[in-house]
Amino acid sequence: MHAAPENPTPHTPDLVERDEALAALGLLLDKSASGRGRIALVHAPLGGGKSKLLHDFLETVDPAEGLVLSATASCPERALPFGVLSQLFQTSxxxxxxxxxxxxxxxxxPAREEAVGPATAGLPAETMTTLRKIVLALVDLAENRRLVIGIDNLHEVDAPSLRYLASILPRLRNVSSLVVMTDDTGRRATSDRLRTDLLRQPNLHRIDLGLLTRxxxxxxxxxxxxxAEAARLTAGFAEVSGGNPLVLQHLLSDHRAGLGDDPRAYSRALLNCLFHGEPDLLVVLRALAVLGHDAPPQRLALLAGLxxxxxxxxLHALNSAGLVNGTAFRHPTAAADVLDDMPAADHAALRRRAAELLHAESAPAVAVAEQLVAVGHTGPPWAGDxxxxxxxxxxxxxxxxxxxxxLELAERTGGDDSSRAAVRARLGxxxxxxxxxxxxxxxxxLIEDVSAGRTGTHELLDLLWAxxxxxxxxxVHDLLRQAEARWHELDDExxxxxxxxxTWLACAYPAYPGGTPRPPAPAAPYRAPGHQLDPWSTAAALAEDLIRGDATRLAARxxxxxxxxxxxxxxxxxxxAALLALLCLVYTDSFETATGWCDHLLDEASTRNTPTWSAVFTAVRAETALRAGDLNAASAAARQALDLLQADAWGVALGLPLGTLVLANVRMGRxxxxxxxxxxPFPEAMLRSRYGLHYLYARGHYRLATGQARSALADFLQCGKLTRRWALRGTGPVPWRTSAAExxxxxxxxxxxxxLARDELSRLSPDSHRARGLALRVLAAAAGTAERPRLLEEAVDVxxxxDDKFELARTLSDLSQAHKAAGDHGSARRAARRAWPIARASGAETLCREVAPGPPAPVEPADRPARKAPKGGAPAAVATPATPAAAVAALTTRERHVATLAGRGYTNQExxxxxxxxxxxxxxxxxxxxxxxxVKRRQDLP
Known part of the structure; x- marks a missing residue:
């Protein structure tokens, strides 16, 4: 019988799902006591726990009943003749x-002496003598107790030892013995004939260890x-380890050492596992990491040199061990980490060989380029193309x-000056x-390339825009002058x-002297925007319409x-061109259309993975929401736009999202x-650009809200100075005259x-509803008390x-105040009631407080004399039917509050x-x- 260890447990904590295997070995050990030798071959993949199983089993053998002889084979000692056989006899x-x-x-x-299989016929006499001595020594050792031999890693046993083992094991069949050997299911046999001889033994029992289940x-x-922690980690550990016990042990060690979140934890476990395997496994794994999971075995063989x-x-061994899934790594960083573990020179050489191999096979350019970029290799003459x-x-x-x-690598691969300049332009x-x-x-x-004439007009135009x-x-002006100086060398295009x-520059920098259009007259005919082949002409046409301020034509174009x-x-x-078109829709109050196009362009920018355009179109989305009076949406979108790009990435366009966010905060009372x-901080040139209009306009309203009226006026008038060169027939990007009037x-x-308000109104087209409404509101504020309600009613309608919720709420608030000033309290309440939910929906917190219904006033007793209107003030309120004091006194406090508010015109919901x-x-x-x-009507309430 085999003895149980102290503090008995079914097995050590690290050994799970091996109960049946341990029980099978124990049963074979018990049966070996009958004088019949037994052989157990434990099969498991690399890292599958076979060595642990053998060690734990041998520990259970009672020394008084069994003599344990063990040997461990390893790859480095495979060349040592009789290394495993000699180990068996080294125990104390x-x-x-x-x-x-x-x-x-x-x-x-001699290392080359052969012993073939269980048969003895034909063996040299000297070999037979040696074999007999070994067998007799083993039999003598088993005279008083069973012989238990453990050989770990049969696949690594040196050839001489394996040859003799093939002859020794059959001769122990009638000896009380158990021989337990471990083998790797994923390894190729060292010698097919010897392996066959071992597997044909009639007393051999095979025990297969699989990977761990979840x-x-x-x-x-x-x-x-x-x-609790196991429940949280099981799914992830099972997925990346593939159920490999050795990998799991390394992952556990890293986790317990506080390294569980380190992305290299799995890769360390993988590499540590491979350390115990054949060198070919790591070579193939590195080739797989370089070529990717879709590489066929033939290509992997060429790269690996196998x-x-x-x-x-x-590949079979790696899959059997759960280290890969097919040809895919189990962790996204594993391939890179496997290559990072290589010496840099070896990694570079492997990548170069891969690039040459793929290029020779006419693989897709991206596949070849990946190998070149990975190590910055520019050597082959074909690399640039x-x-x-x-x-x-x-x-x-x-x-x-x-x-x-x-492109960055292509620029370094050589070629003439013009070729490198073209690459630099694309890269920029x-x-x-x-x-x-x-x-x-x-x-x-790029400026140097343009000045030296190494690039064409298209590269120049992109540089000018940047x-x-x-x-x-x-x-921009200097480069344009240089190009125009060579006008005789240029074609019509x-x-x-x-x-x-x-033309476009006059819109981009409206106050810049160099922005005045003055190029040589082109011979090419003008084409309609929808049919132009080049985007700069489209942008120029939009800029020209924007400068003229023709709202109807601008929106359609x-x-x-x-x-x-x-x-x-x-x-x-x-x-x-797309950005200008969006802004033109915003400036012409086409909010719904602008929002739809913004969303569409944002989807495209996301698909194309261009974060700059995503940020720009998000900024336009914010400005659209601002002008539609949705302050919360405007603030969120503007903040998102600024988060997508760092401040110095915006250039002068920073004025757009920053101006939107400032104005949204001002209107929300923040x-x-x-x-x-x-x-x-912001670029100085921003205030000279068209984006500076948005910033100045927003800053002006901040100053207006904080009692800095003169500074605010200066900002609004500066907006006017910026656009004075424009032949505007409409309001332009911002209604600066109306704000200056405020x-x-x-x-x-x-x-x-x-x-100023009347000047603004005189310039507006019939379709400029928002700008007209704003101007009417300010004009009403400048008008007399009697005229004010009429102007504000017209402003509300416009x-x-x-659909600008904020401006509508603000105008209704002004209308409420105008009616109150005129003594029409009922109309004042109705206007305030209309304004409050709109202001709340717009997110204008300060405006909400201004128009919110106040707390209910206590109901006065009916016998109290009515208050007279102040002399020259509003007329007295219309009297209600007389209500007995006893009836009023019969109301509860809550009923009086409800009656008071109902009498003031509030709805039940309010x-x-x-x-x-x-x-x-x-x-x-x-x-x-x-x-x-x-009473029967709300109007009759006191």
């Missing part, structure tokens, strides 16, 4: 005499970490960041769409392009442009937040305010056409909200009030 339980005899015997034996993984984790059979065997093709393919697949990587365009600050560093060499974005109008940029203009990787002007935003009102200058009661409770109170006071 073997008498020293026997150990010395065996040492002398093995030392004298339940087994959970059991192991529970033993180490407790049930034959196809060896690669297939290694492959990298450029890979960049084009990556852009088509919406992978601009990878395309930029290919991509970098701007990914992260504009990184593109700034490439502007200087310089404009980054606040360099002087550079190039001249048209320069003319377009000049913008919508037509958006059906064709899309940001892409071929020209920055495609995005500029003046401290607005002040913090205005304290942020500032004049704060300064007590009603006449100046009225003049603003409703554009009363419920004010008193924090339900709608049905209000109805019940009113029913009792009507009955007690004997």
């Amino acid at each position: 339980q073997v008498p020293q005499r026997v150990r010395d005899d065996m040492d002398a015997l093995f030392s004298a034996m 339940a087994g993984v959970r059991r192991l984790l529970t033993q180490h970490l407790g049930a 034959d196809v059979a060896a690669v297939e065997g290694a 492959v990298l450029l093709e890979a960049a084009r393919d990556s852009l088509s697949a919406h992978r601009p960041r990878r395309a930029a990587d290919y 365009r991509l970098k701007w769409q990914l992260q504009p600050p990184s593109a700034v560093h490439s502007l200087a060499p 310089l404009s974005w980054h606040g360099e109008p002087d550079r 190039d001249l048209t392009a320069l003319h377009s940029v000049r 913008a919508d037509a442009v958006l059906h064709t203009a899309r940001p892409d990787h071929h020209s920055l002007w495609n995005g500029e 003046l401290d937040q607005a002040a913090d935003l205005l304290a942020e 500032a004049w009102l704060k300064l007590g200058k009603q006449d100046q305010a009225g003049l 603003i409703k056409e554009c 009363i419920a909200a004010q008193l924090l009661i339900t709608h049905s409770t209000v109805e019940q109170h009113l029913t009792r009030v009507f009955r007690k006071l004997n």
Whole structure:
């Protein structure tokens, strides 16, 4: 019988789902006592726990009943002749005499001596003598107790030892013995014939150890970490480990050492497991990491320097061990980590061989380029063309960041000056769409390329746009003059392009002297926007319409442009055309159309992976929400836009999202937040750009809200100065005249305010509903008390056409005040009631407080004399039918509150909200009030 260890447990904590295997070995040990030798072959994949199982089993053998001889084979000692056989006799339980005899015997034996299988016929006499001595020594050792031999890693046993074992084991069949050997299910046999001889033994029993199930993984984790932690970690550990016990042990060790969240934890476990395997496994795994999961065995073999059979065997072993799933790594970082573990020179050499191999097989350019980029290899003469093709393919697949990587390497591969300049231009365009600050560093060499004539007109145009974005109008002007100086060398298409940029520049930097269009007249005919082939002409046409302020034509052209203009990787002007078109829709109050196009373009920018355009279109989305009066949505979108790009990435366009966010905060009453935003630095050139209009307009309203009327007036007038070169027939991007009129009102200058408001109204087209409504509201504030309600009623009707919730609520609030000033309290209440839910929906907190219904006043006794209107003030309220004092006194306090609010014109829902009661409770109170006071209409309530 085999003895149980101290503090008995079914097995050690690290050994799970091995109960049946341990029980089978124990049963074989018990049966060996009958004088019949037994052989057990334990099969398991690499890291499958076979060594642990053998060790734990041998520990259970009672030394008084069984003599344990053990040996462990290993790959480094495979070349040591008789290494395993000699280990068997090194235990202290073997008498020293026997150990010395065996040492002398093995030392004298030639390494190439052969012993073939269980048959003895044909063996040399010397071999037979040696074999007999070994067998007799083993039999002698088993004379008084059973012999238990354990050989770990049969697949690593040196050839001489294996040859003799094949002959020794059959001769122990009639000896009380148990031989337990472990073998790797994923390894190829060292010798097929010897392996066959071993497996044909009639007394051999095979025990297969599989990978751990999910339940087994959970059991192991529970033993180490407790049930709660095990429940949380089981799914992840089971997935990445594949159920491999050795990998699990390493993962557990890292987790318990506080390294569980380290992404390299799995890779360390994988590499530690492979340390115990054949070298070919790591070689194949590295080739797989380089070539990817879709690489066929033939390609892996060429890269690994092995034959196809060896690669297939290694893949089988890796899968059997759960280390890979097919040809896929089980963890997303494993492939990179496996390669990072290599010496840098070896990794680079492997990548170079992979690139050459793939190129020779005419693999896709991206596959070849990946190998080159991984180690920055530029050596092969074909590398430049492959990298450029890979960049084009990556852009088509919406992978601009990878395309930029290919272009960066392509620029270093050589070629003439013009070729490198073309690559730099493409790279600069991509970098701007990914992260504009990184593109700034490439502007200087691009300027040098343009000045030296190494690039064409299209590259020049993209450079001009990028310089404009980054606040360099002087550079733009200089480069334009250089190009125009060579006008006689340019064809009509190039001249048209320069003319377009000049026109557009007058809109981009409205106050910049160099922005005045003055190019040579192009010979090319003008084409309608929807049919233009080049985006800069489209942008120029939109800019020209925006400068003229023709709202009707502007909206129609913008919508037509958006059906064709899309940001892409071929020209920055495609995005500029789409951006301008969106802003034109916003400026013409086409909020619904603008929102739809914004969402569409945001989807495309997301698909194309261009964060810069995503941020820009989100900023336009914010401005659209602001002008529609949805302050919460405007604030959220503007903040999102600013989060998508760091501040220095915005260039002068920072004025758009920053201005939107400032104004949204001002209108929501968050003046401290607005002040913090205005304290942020910005490019000086922003205030000279069209984006500066948004910033100045917002800052002006902040100053207006904080009692700085003169500074606010200066900001609004600066908006006017910026656009004075424009032949505006409408309001332009911001209604600066109306806001300047508001500032004049704060300064007590009603006449100046009225003049500006009327000037604004005279310029507006019939479709400019929002701007007209704003101007009418300010004009009403500058008008007399009697005229004010009429103007505000007209403003309300006009603003409703554009669906600006904030401006509608603000105008209704003004209307309420105007009616109150005129003594019409009923109309005042009705206007305030209309304003409050709209203000609340818009997110205008300060405005909500201004128009919110006040707390109910106590109901006065009916016998109290009516209050007379002040002399010259509003007329007295219309008297209600006389109500007996006793009837009023019969009302409860809550009924008096409800009656008071109902008499003031509040709806049941508004009363419920004010008193924090339900709608049905209000109805019940009113029913009792009507009955007690004997009235039938709300108007008859006191």
